[in-house]
Amino acid sequence: MDRIDRAILKALQADGRITTLELAAKVNLSPTATADRVKRLTREGYIEGYHARLSAEKLDLGLLVFVEVKLDRTTPDVFDHFATAVRRASEVMECHMVAGGFDYLIKARVSDMNAYRAFLSDSLLSLPGVRETHTYAVMEEVKNTDLLPL
Template identity: 70%
Template structure:
């Protein structure tokens, strides 16, 4: 366990650890797991939410059941690396529901985009209609995922 935030004590870390793997746990069950009363646990949860440690509660969906089996990562190089191009790209990609994640990166390209699509035919359509229409895109390289070796949202706290 790492000590990334000095503002969190052992109980806060336990609460966050449990919630990362089971966001639907009842306050009573969470209290039992961390060794506090339900009231004290609820108070800590409210504080963790208020202080921004907990961003949201969501459901993790099965992409195969939703016919979104192909995971792709796309390297994007822009034609210019200026503030206005960065801003236009970021605004456009933020409006695209097909883009799951987009990260500005240091290195040989500008952005790394993550998306899920049905298959390679649908990826080709996504590339043509979404990625290549984003402002400033000069070049792309795509990596289709063959196997998920590790896929987690759980942070090491």
């Protein structure tokens, strides 16, 4: 990975819809060489895909919550069952196993507090092995990005 590869990744990360011609101009390469590098970066797993960033507010998913989850047992089978179940919950945007005072940190989006209460009781608390949860409702998103520092 050289500085041109990093420049390509940075440009694509900022605008996944940039044309090869525009990208080539940004990184000072020919369009063919740029396209070849993008193909290689994709093949090698640096580029995992492209997507549109949607407005949660416009789609009536304005409430963002973080939930700490403690499991009743920390055994491989409980972890596996929990992970399988949480992957099926469409409200869950991210779920991370963490070290510390709880087992998982979940990031979820729902329409409002009533929808969250239903999600908590119908989905989260019914997940395998869940003993306890602590919820943090987001009052203001100060920074929300998926751009990696390159």
